[in-house]
Amino acid sequence: MICVTGLRGFPHVMGGIESHCEELLPRIKALWPDHRSVVLGRAPYLPAAHNEHRGVEIIGIPCPRSQHLEAIVSTFLAVLSARKRGADLVHIHAIGPGLLAPFAKLLGLKVIVTHHGTDYHRAKWGKVARTALRAGEWLALxxxxxxxxxxxSLATQLKRRFPARAQRISYIPNGTSDLPGDADPDLVLERIGVERGGYLLAVARLVPEKGLHDLIDALHASRSTTRLVIAGAADHESDYARELMARAGDRVIFAGVQSRATLKCLYENCALFVMPSHHEGLPIAALEAASCGAPMLxxxxxxxxxxxxxxxNYFPVGDVAALTELLDTDRAAFRIDSDTVRARFSWDRAAEDTLAVYRSALAPGRAKSRASGLPGTVEG
Known part of the structure; x- marks a missing residue:
C-alpha cells in the first residue's frame, strides 16, 4: 500500500499539488494495478469521509481549517494512519508537511517527499512559518x-545545497493535461460574461506571490479595453484578497474556482493567458494553458x-511598466508552440518515473515488495 499526504484531496479541490496528484496517482495505479493507492487528505475540503477517484482511495483526515495548522496536523495524523493501515511507503507532498519525514521514518515507513517549490519565499508567511518551512525542507532532504x-532549476538548487543527498534527488516535472471537454464554450463564456478572444485570463489563488496585483495595476495603466478574468479564490479569508477585489474595478471578473472543463474553455478562448507570479514550483496552470494553445505571457x-x-513570452517579474507595455502589444506576438511544450511535459512519463522512484525506495525490502505485487522490483 502507498499512502499519499500533504494535499487537501481531489477531485474538484483547488491547488497545484491537488491537480498534480489528481493527474499522477491514477496513472501510477494503472501502471501498477495490484497496489492499493490511498490519499490521506484533509476532511474539511472533501465531500465525503471516504471516496474513490479512478482507482485511488481518498480518505479525509480530520484537521482544523487553518492556514497555519491544517497542513502539519493533517500530515501528522495521516502518517499515524498510514502506519496503522500497514502502508509500505508514505509519499509526502510539499516541504511544510515534510517536517513529518523523520516521524514517518521512526514509525518504520519508507518515505518519498515531492518538493513543489521553496514555499518559504511566499509573501504570505511570517518569520516563524518561513523558519518552519526551511526546517521542513532540511528534514525532508x-x-x-x-x-x-x-x-x-529546483533539482539543481537542491543538489547544490545538499550534495551528500544528491543521488537521492530526482527531477520529475509536472505534465500538460488533456482537460475534459464536456462543457459548452458558448454557455461557459456567457455565464462568465466574456466573448471568445475578448479577455485576458489568469488562473491562480488570491495570494500575494501570484502577483495578481501587478497584473491588475498593469491592466489599468494600459490602453487596452480588454477585460481580465481571474479564475481562482483564496484558501482562507485574507486582507490581501479583499484588497485585491477592492482595487480591481469593473474590468476585472473574479470567476472563483472553476471545474477543469470550464478552465479548458477559458484557456482555449482567451486573448492572452498571463501568469505574473513571484513564486511557483512548476506551474500546472501554465502547462494547462500551453496544452490548450493559449497565447502566453x-x-x-x-x-x-x-x-x-x-x-x-516572458517579462521581468514585478515590473508593472514592462507588463503594461506588453499588454498593449499585438497578442499574436505571444503565441506558443503547444506541441513542443506537450512533448516536454508528460504526465504518463511522470507516472513511470515516479513508479521507478517508489521501486527504488522499496527495493531493500524486496521480499515484502514482491508480496505486494510491485512490478519490476530491483534486486538489492
Whole structure:
C-alpha cells in the first residue's frame, strides 16, 4: 500500500499539488494495478469521509481549517494512519508537511517527499512559518528515502545545497493535461460574461506571490479595453484578497474556482493567458494553458523559465511598466508552440518515473515488495 499526504484531496479541490496528484496517482495505479493507492487528505475540503477517484482511495483526515495548522496536523495524523493501515511507503507532498519525514521514518515507513517549490519565499508567511518551512525542507532532504523535485532549476538548487543527498534527488516535472471537454464554450463564456478572444485570463489563488496585483495595476495603466478574468479564490479569508477585489474595478471578473472543463474553455478562448507570479514550483496552470494553445505571457522567475517558451513570452517579474507595455502589444506576438511544450511535459512519463522512484525506495525490502505485487522490483 502507498499512502499519499500533504494535499487537501481531489477531485474538484483547488491547488497545484491537488491537480498534480489528481493527474499522477491514477496513472501510477494503472501502471501498477495490484497496489492499493490511498490519499490521506484533509476532511474539511472533501465531500465525503471516504471516496474513490479512478482507482485511488481518498480518505479525509480530520484537521482544523487553518492556514497555519491544517497542513502539519493533517500530515501528522495521516502518517499515524498510514502506519496503522500497514502502508509500505508514505509519499509526502510539499516541504511544510515534510517536517513529518523523520516521524514517518521512526514509525518504520519508507518515505518519498515531492518538493513543489521553496514555499518559504511566499509573501504570505511570517518569520516563524518561513523558519518552519526551511526546517521542513532540511528534514525532508535528510530523512526521506528519495526526494522528487518538480522543476530542473529546483533539482539543481537542491543538489547544490545538499550534495551528500544528491543521488537521492530526482527531477520529475509536472505534465500538460488533456482537460475534459464536456462543457459548452458558448454557455461557459456567457455565464462568465466574456466573448471568445475578448479577455485576458489568469488562473491562480488570491495570494500575494501570484502577483495578481501587478497584473491588475498593469491592466489599468494600459490602453487596452480588454477585460481580465481571474479564475481562482483564496484558501482562507485574507486582507490581501479583499484588497485585491477592492482595487480591481469593473474590468476585472473574479470567476472563483472553476471545474477543469470550464478552465479548458477559458484557456482555449482567451486573448492572452498571463501568469505574473513571484513564486511557483512548476506551474500546472501554465502547462494547462500551453496544452490548450493559449497565447502566453509569464513572469521570468526560474520555474516559469523552466517551461522553455521563447524570450518574447516572458517579462521581468514585478515590473508593472514592462507588463503594461506588453499588454498593449499585438497578442499574436505571444503565441506558443503547444506541441513542443506537450512533448516536454508528460504526465504518463511522470507516472513511470515516479513508479521507478517508489521501486527504488522499496527495493531493500524486496521480499515484502514482491508480496505486494510491485512490478519490476530491483534486486538489492
Amino acid at each position: 535528510n530523512f526521506a528515502d528519495r526526494v522528487i523535485a518538480v522543476s530542473p 509569464l513572469s521570468d522567475i526560474p520555474a516559469n523559465l523552466d517551461i522553455g517558451l521563447e524570450p518574447r
